[in-house]
Amino acid sequence: MENMLETVEHVAREEGGGPVTVIHLRIGEMSGVNIDALTFAFDVLKKGTVAEGGRLEFEQVPLEAKCRACGASFHPDEFVFLCTSCSSGDLEITSGREMQVDYILLDDDSKTDDSEVARTDEDGEVEADA
């Protein structure tokens, strides 16, 4: 979780630091992520960070395996990792193990109203330092 917030803060800072409103996560069907626990931890730890007013969005990525013996790709129903075409157990998991920050949404507008945006255009360096 700290790791996620570090990543988000780093990226947001590089992009001008605007408040983060959404953190979109891709979570594999077979990843050890408990969405409730993650959301709870996020709500506690986001205080005082660039994501303080933000929320998490989750996208579940289905499990998919590819057979190294016959090349077939399939969804291992009930976590049965045996090829549905040739019964081989020599498989590679090609998706479904994700635990990834896909993208974040930055609210550029909330920091400044229109007049301030205009002023930023005139002396951008000063504003950037502030």
Place this chain on the structure above:
Amino acid sequence: MHEIHVGEDLRNKNREIAAENRDHLSEHRIVTLNLMSAPGAGKTSLLVKTIPLLEDKYRIGVIEGDLQTNRDAERIEALGIQVFQIQTGGVCHLDAAMVHSALHALDLSEIDILLIENVGNLVCPAEFELGEDARIMLLSVSEGDDKPKKYPLMFRESSVLLLNKIDLLEHVDFDIEKAKREALEINPSLEIREVSCRTGAGIDEWAGWIERFYTERKGS
């Protein structure tokens, strides 16, 4: 409002540190096993039973992961071997950075086999590589035979599954053939062994597995 693509896996940092640990351990010719299970499955008891069988031939070190206490480490210390306790302070798994610190606290030149006891938890430890050579999972028969399908990741990520407390089998509704079959569906190359830390059943054979694994990795 604008969208910024990040695309970063949250385990990347841990993976990098785990790779450093692996290099470091490999330089010292140490074989490392990461022991994972639910709380109370018998990880510490397994160590207490196994270490005496290996001690004549190998120098053993232990890293103990625990949420708060030193109790497990004290049980291992009584065996007179090097042990380092990591108190995670409530974090439900060990990560590579914690193990990295522990490696600096141990005298690695005096260790052949390093046994890491993870925090008791069937989910998160499976997501965090530590730099180990193999992952060993314990499942006690009193936990129920539905665990493989409910917590498939750890079964998938482990090389060996030890079914512990096998002496209790007649007292619990644990269909051992079903548990084995479903564990093998998740991980067809999983090696499954039956043990009892209480009666000692299967412990000699398990210690034998560790010896063979060490020899495969490092030569005799």
